[in-house]
Amino acid sequence: MNRSMQKEQQEVAATNAGTQASITVRPYMPQDLESVLNLIEGDRLPGRPMVTPDMLGHVLAGCCPGDAAPSLLREQRTDVAVDDSGQVVGAIGWGVRAQDRDGLLLWLHCMEDDQMIAQVLVLHMLKQAARQTVHAFGAPTAISFAGLPVGNRRGTAVALEASGFSRQDGWSFLHHRLDMLEQLPYEVIDITKCASDPYGWYVRLRDKNGTNLGRAVVSRPVEGTAVLEWITLAPEPDGSGHLLLSQYLAHLADRGVHELVVLLDASADHTDGGSHGPVRELHQQAGFKEIDQLHPYTRRP
Structure with a gap:
């Protein structure tokens, strides 16, 4: 980190938010921990575990998920927005990528997803990024x-778009409450830890004769929630593939998975949440429901 950045870390940087309110943006301090965790909790989607101090500390240290080593970022920053009373009403994590100097807005949360507060934080980050491309x-x-999550956090989406960001292709966030499943007769299943990923389960579904019916990888459950990373099923000419998927889900429910999430591709211009494509239809028939769509954004100078 260069000397000017260190100096800025020590100083309080003020940003005026117009006549509606006065918002100050300053570097994150340890005493902000609880307030930032509350902001993150307010934006939590169904099927996602509560963010703990350790998880937030992992992000503040510049680490990637499952990594002990810092990511390839320069000048990584975490800043908070505070109102006139000193209450933390927003927080943003950002940095500059080492290899090309592109800006990276990593995460942002603000009180009630207020568009004005989000705008203040986005403009603050853009001012530091100068004329760089920002992702x-x-x-x-x-x-x-x-x-x-463009639906649940509309204020932040509007703030990004008003600041010149363009929405990119992303993912449809589907959710299933497995504890609501009826008991189903199902085939034999094997669940083992993934050899290549200690944070996941390798799941194999087979019939009583040992014939392979499908495979899947599921993230290791946290507080009864997990992510279906990928799945492949044996072809079903009668279109009953969703029954095999349902059998997977029943087994996971038996092993303490209460909520399951899956991410499917979603184009930037398709945000109506409608059914499109056989993969999405398969999941919907098995009981998954779209909660939101997750989209990255890019702003070019």
Whole structure:
């Protein structure tokens, strides 16, 4: 980190938010921890675990999920927005990528997803990034998936678009409450830890004769929630593939998974949440429901 950045870290940087309110943006301090965790909790989507101090600390240290080493960022910053009373009403994590100097807006949360507060934080980050290309919500962190939930956090989406950001292709966030499943007769299943990923389960579904019916990888459950990373099923000519998927889900429910999330591709111009494509239809028939769409954003100079 250069000397000017260190100096700025020590000083309080003020940003005026117009006549509606006075918002000050300053560097994050340890005493802000609880307030920032509350802001993150307010934006939590169904099927996602509560963010803990350790998880937030992992992000503040500049680490990627599952990584002990810092990511390739320069000048990584965490700043908070405070109102006249000193209450933390927003927080933003950002940095500059070492290899090309592009700006990275990693995460942002603000009180009630207030568009004005989000705008203050976005403009603050852009001022530091100067004329660089900036990528927003383009990478996962220990506290979130990649992509901004554009439906649940409309204020932040509007603030980004008003600041010159363009929405990119992202992911449809589907959710299933497995504890609501009826008991189903199902085939034999094997669940083992993934050899290549200690944070996940490798799941194999087979019939009583040992014939392979499908495979899947599921993230290790946290507080009864997990992510279906990928799945492949044996072809079903009668279109009953969703029954095999339902059998997977029943097994996971038996093993303490109460909520399951899956991310499917979603184009930037398709945000109506409608059914499109056989993969989405398969999941919907098995009981998944779209909660939101997650989209990264890019702003070019």
